[in-house]
Amino acid sequence: MVSGLPSGRRVHIAPLGYERDRVVEPVRTEVADVVYLLVDDPDRTDDDHGDVDTDADWSSPDAEDVTWPAATAYQRAVREELDDFCDARGVPVDIHNVYDVMGVTTTIAATHGDDQVFVNISTGTNVAAVGAAIACMTTAALPYSVEPESYAHDVDDGPRSSGVASIDRVPDYPIEAPTREQVHIMGYIYEQTVENPYSLNKRSLIQRANDYGLPFLANYSTESRQSEYRRLDAAIVDPLVEKGYLRLEPAGKQKNVALTETGISVYRAFQHKVGVE
Structure with a gap:
């Protein structure tokens, strides 16, 4: 991906679904400085939608306000692996609610106004993909999609897919957000x-x-x-x-x-x- 944007930190946002390679490899390939994993929170309420604690402690998974015990072992491993080569941050979200995903994504993008923000729209639920894509339409964030080399089926045993065949920019069609x-x-x-x-x-x-x-x-x-x-x-x-x-x-x-x-x-x-x- 070539962003065409001025220099700044490279920030990635990725809904964390049942994936590993499609989350990790773009972050590694693009040499991201910061990555936000949008992690499903089963206890999140409507009043929480769109909220991001920008002062959260992201020093380790255990310090984050994320229900990692509810995640699969390989989802937790994604968070730990990313920490090896970038600043990884877990953020709670209702991954099945388009407005929450959209709100969290736009809020993160707004806090990185001087950075290059990229959004992975291929790693969460279909609803999360829609919310993330809409967020890109209302901000300067750039969406991208990752096509896997192959797919698995049982997400309880392992990631849904493996390998990365390509990383492709998604056309950005701006829409008008509320003033x-x-x-x-x-x-x-x-x-x-x-x-x-x-x-x-x-x-x-x-x-x-x-x-x-x-x-x-x-x-x-x-x-x-x-x-x-x-x-x-x-x-x-x-x-x-x-x-x-x-x-x-x-x-x-x-x-x-x-x-x-x-x-x-x-x-x-x-x-x-x-x-x-």
Whole structure:
């Protein structure tokens, strides 16, 4: 693989499924400096989705917040083998949840803004592959796929495949992620209506935007109240409603705003944008 990116650490992200060679050999071949293994956590909850402890202790598998005892022997061996030639880090994830994989991948990529980030989309579940691929579409991370030389069948006895026939870049088709302002407002709605039993209307969102100096209003602070509503709709409400992340609920003469189930998942996946940007 030739990245065409400026110099920086080479960071790899790989969902850890029932593989060994397809995880290890690209990291070795590409002389990666850091590799994050996304390890399935059977106890991970919806509230955990997208979260990454960037201050975690990655000095050894035993120090990590990863349920290694639930992994197979060869999955644990992958982690230990990688430690021999790079900085290996295990990160918990629900490998069967597309939004969690996407959120964890985008969060890791965001913390490595000055590095070259590569994502292996061929080593986890099909759902993990989709989440990892979408993460690449919304960040500068570069996806790659690894074709094995052969396949096995019983993943309890050994890795699903063996050897590496090729490592191929996957075309990157960018999609539009929620803006920082949209994620901020989604977070406010989440805190008030999901974590707490309250309701919010558009006026509440305008007050929040003014309190935090969000640019879509702060740059037009002398305009009328009606103009504030128009700018809120244009920058926040209408785009989120169109994407299916937000819904409007009649409440007398007003309309309350609420996140859809998809909106909740998308917020959890992109909540890092508020802290990083």
